[in-house]
Amino acid sequence: MADELSKVYEPKEIERLADEIWLKGNYFHTEPPAKGGRKTPAYTIMIPPPNVTGALHLGHAIDNTLQDVLIRFKRMQGFNTLWLPGTDHAGIATQSVVEKNLKGQTGQTRHDVGREKLVEMIWDWKKQYGNRILEQLKRIGASCDWQRTRFTLDEICAKAVRHTFVNLFKKGLIYRGKRLVNWDVVLQTAVADDEVVHKTIQGNFWYIHYPLVDPSQSDAAGDSGFVTVATTRPETMLGDTAVAVNPKDKRARKLVGKKVHLPLTGRQIPIIADDYVKLGEGTGFLKVTPAHDPNDYEIGLRHKLEMLNILTPDGKINENGGKYAGLDRYEARKAVVEDLKAQGLLEKVEPREHEVGHSDRSGDIIEPYLSDQWFIKVEPLAKRAIKAVESGKIKFHPERFARTYLDWLYGIRDWCISRQLWWGHRIPIWYCQKCGHINTGVEDPDECEKCKSKNLQQDPDVLDTWFSSALWPHSTLGWPDETEELKFYYPTNTLVTGRDIITLWVSRMVMMGLENMDEVPFTDVFIHPTILDGNGERMSKSKGNGIDPIDIIETYGSDAMRFSLCQMTTESQDIRLPVITDNLGRNISDKFDIGRNFCNKLWNASRFAMMNLEGVDFDSFDRKKMTITDKWILSRLAQTVKEVTAMLDEFKISEPLMEIYRFFWNDLCDWYLEWIKPRIKDAGQKDVPQNVLAFVLDMTLRLLHPFVPFITEGIFQKLNEIAPKRGLKNIIEFKTTDALIIADWPMGSTHSTSSGQAGSPQANMDDFIEPEIENEIITVQGVVRAIREIRNKYTVPPGKKLTATTNAPAKIAKILNDNADLICDRAGLDKFSASPKEVKPQNAAAAIVEQIQVFVQGLIDAEAERRRLEKQKEEKLTAVKTNEAKLANANFISRAKPEVVEQTKQRLVELKKQLEAIEKNLAELKN
């Protein structure tokens, strides 16, 4: 790198440089103390493992940026920080992608290639694309311990899965049963309730007649000789095994116990009474299809009805469907309707909107389907998970999301964990082909534990992906082995994720963590907002409104993206990001301008510093030579450090960042840097401002590093070259580090054991805080602004020096006189003075700043002046009226807090004085 920072901020160059430094120092890697790691407390985050074949999207970008902010913050605070990265095999998602691919390329299905071959193909796919997302994460600056990267199908995780399964099975918490499950006929597997999305679709309501077997007793049915049922899925009638009616229905008494002919099948089915059937709903008669409807299933159980399955796994009618066998379910629907019509049994068809479950993965309509599945009896696990949150052991941020978690756990139902897929953790169950015994074990058994037969067959199913995800916080650290890592890093500290997987994942990790480790997996759950497009819609590829974070990094830089994302991370639940298309056809958003502009400003302010820190001498610093501006900027810095640290500890992201932004831009750049320009160029005066500048910049870089790591690291490196020794002699001394990433946080750590170590700023920054000085500078700035406004209104050329006088109470006049040079410098004056006796000179423009009247001489444009004063008068008048009204209210005087009343009185006196002054000036104008 050249000696001087390049004139233009180039994100790519600095990203490369910082990466190189971090890689060389291996700063992301960490070890537990027993293995030679740092003997400081642990701070651990487990990455929510992204889908192995996925690509980075903005959701990942924000999620991982926030994790990185926390990790870098804690690392600088001296914690032994582990951020463990990894990916999820995402069973159903990955397999369906590969299957789709196969179909597209060769037209084959998985059954054509067979299990072994398909799994091999998926592994190939995984090898090809598996680490893509991790590589992309590196570009956003994720400081993960890449040496500890895990994959949910790694042996270390697989071992944990087998142990968990076996333990739960032996405890009786895992069972197998024939149940009605959500069946995806495309992927031919069961899916969990939460993998089903309900969509409203336009369908029909078909009214069908079921003739009574004994028409002579049909008076209750209106002498019609039949009952009418209504359904949205007419083909399911092939599986009907009863017709139900509410026992309170008038028709029930006569009909219950009778039978009807089930059309098209030749079967006769009973009419039964069941409370589930609602009075006045539909026709009052409900066709009961226990094998293909969850409610009917319950009714079937209650009445011990036959469960007649009429579907094949791929969604065709099976042999139970008689002549319809072999037809696809929707072809069958048509045929059934046609046949019913032909037989005069179709009463009518009504269009009807209704909710239909669709597979989250294949998008196809889910069929309730009766099959053998494995389940976890979750209630006992859920109880502990509920307690963990209710007792405060685990905290949600923001708190309201605990509601989502608890509501779900309170209403939890058994979890179907088996999937009829080939990609995933195989269920560790072996059926003895000889005696039928069910064997389980963490290793493949050689023989049946009961009859010793060697003829065992493993269950063909795999486990739901969330089963292994649920173990993530402890399986990745080596459980069930008692590794040093597990001992030291578990329980982890913070889980950072979006609210969409609170139930799917967060709750299950808590249940499994408590079950296996007897300890919660993390203590804090940080839920961040979801990013939506400008219309408030979720971003997705199919809608074309998605933004690729890599495009943003290319366009604005990684730091700029991170800055903007952090800036948007407030406690709200959504972030709207209006999408625009650039001239390269990429989706971007000008919301990222703020980050880019900020980085550019930081870059240039640093350039200014570098240009003026040449030869800075730490030992030359003399605190007695500090001016008010030096003290002021240190006070502002200290205040910022304090607030930022506190807010980060509360999982606030936007607020602290904007606090630093204001400090850096508005205080440091707008005022301090300008004020020291003359001093810093003067050999006799430069020592103090140079040291203060180097110190303040250093601290600012530390504060900013978690948010914008690349640029701050790059500048820090340069600062190390030009000002190797930084601090304020005899006040604050510290050793600089080779890299900012491991530099100490300005306030040290909130954790006692890590404060006071070598290299720490050792700063009780609070000592710098001086409110009187801050007020003094605010007064000075106010006067400067008033004069600038006059200059603007009168379009005074920038170079032209003016003269100003002020009338102010003695105390304030003294402050102003003491700082006359600062005011002259920033307001473009050659002369400035203040006094309580000062009166407005002839031909002067006037302004009011609180208790101060400012007169700028030699300017007179009566009309312009009148307009300015009139506007000021208006403002004051409104304020006076408001305050007068308050004080005129007897209740205000008697009930408001005395100090508020006093404040209001004072305020009114001030305002009236100001108003008087303005009116006086106005009167003078008229003369």
Place this chain on the structure above:
RNA sequence: GGGCGGUUAGCUCAGCUGGUUAGAGCGCCUGCCUUACAAGCAGGAGGCCACAGGUUCGAGUCCUGUACCGCCCACCA
């Protein structure tokens, strides 16, 4: 059907325990290429804080209701 958010400047959002004249960034207007920065500097305009009630001396802030927008959960034929 149940639960949870949101509604503040043209746009995207802050506004924590109620108390001076409601803030920021972008956009807009005026003037500046002032040797750190035009991705910038200085100044400015712009708001019955969704609506209706209520509590209070005082409400953007607390309570109730209404309207729209969004999310999550839910087995209704």
